[in-house]
Amino acid sequence: MSESDAKLSSTPVAADPVTAPPKPAGRPATPTAPVRKPASPPSAAAAGKSEPKLEPGKMRRRIIWSCVAGYLVASFLMFLRFFFPRALFEPSTVFHIGYPADYVLGVTEKYKQLARIWIVREADRLFVIFARCTHLGCTPDWKPNENKFKCPCHGSGYTPEGINFEGPAPRPMDRAHVELDPTGQVVVDTSKLYSWPKGGKDQFDEPGAYIPLA
DSSP: OOHHHHHHHHSOOOOOTTTSOOOOOOOOOOOOOOOOOOOOOOOHHHHHHHSOOOOHHHHHHHHHHHHHHHHHHHHHHHHHHTTSOOOOOOOOSEEEOOOGGGOOSEEEOTTHHHHSEEEEEOSSEEEEEEOOOTTTOOOOEEETTTTEEEOTTTOOEEOTTOOEEESSOOSOOOEEEEEEOTTSOEEEEEEEEEOOOTTSOOOTTSTTSOEEOO
């Protein structure tokens, strides 16, 4: 090989841009996100500055004003309460108990629990005893086997007509007002009572204290 051939062989030959194979394309570099450092907790001094404590004087004033406001609200509600009075609905003292023929001779306890009365029918009259002991106001019991009323509180005893005969009761039991309505039914009014005071006048024979039976 001649010297000229050796120079030609050592000279680099440029690649043809048309015929030369393309270089493999590499993956594009992905941008990395910046790493953030975790926020450090606020120091004790900074926390103290953000939430200042109330002074004792301000705290006392707040408590006092809260009490005053509560008192005014309660007073206003009590004032409004007077415009809505509490009403008590009691049963009527006037009611019907049927016809005289509905009752047999003797004492009937049908209305004792409902109206606190006994209906007593005799041969010539019908009357109503108000079931209240004249000693201390207890409700006596009717004892049919003994044919008497007996108070369970202090032992007062009454005849079937309500006349006291034993125990501390000072006088007979009262009788309620009775009358017949236009249909012939018995109407009782426990707001009007007939009594026989100790040493006083007997009201049991007055009109309204009984219903005469033919």
